[in-house]
Each structure stands twice: as C-alpha cells, then as structure tokens.
Amino acid sequence: MNKYELAVVVSAKIEDDERAAVVDKCKALIERFGGTVTNVDDWGKKRLAYEVQKMKDAFYYFIQFEAEATAPVEIENRVRIMDNVVRFLIVKQDEV
16 A cells, blocks of 8 residues: 545635535545545645636645555546546655
8 A cells, every 4th residue: 555645726716515525525536446544634725826717715635545556546537527626636655
C-alpha cells in the first residue's frame, strides 16, 4: 500500500452541506477503489492565486489515504467530472 494525498479545491458558491457532501463523495471514491482514508485536513476558505471560473475564493481540503498503485488513476477520473470541484491533485507521499 502506498500513501497518497488528494488535494481538493471546492467552490465557495455552494452551501456547507453540499461542500461536506463533495468531501464525503471523495472519501467514498477512495474506499471504493480499495483505499483507506487516514486523515482529512480542512483548511477552510482561502483566496485563489488567480481567478478560476469567475471565483476568487474556494475551500481547500487535503485527504490523506493509503491505496494500491492503480487507485489514484481511477479516483482522478471520477473527481475530474464531479460538480463543484474547482481543482484537484493526487500526489504520492514520501516514506519517512
């Protein structure tokens, strides 16, 4: 099992319960492809470096998980088409 981190930038134009549903859907995708969520960091609302889809602010979430090497590709394919996800990135964490 490899350690990964999924960074998700969620639209600031939606309600709190919708935002929580987006994060829960991301966690469900990780578990669906055999991963285990180890930590979720909510960084809150931050200003974007540049305007994206006419938005200047968005909510940042960082989800750490463990999964097999094939899982990140499948997760990225599903997150890419999710509503209210402005940007996302999965990176492999170094072993310490």
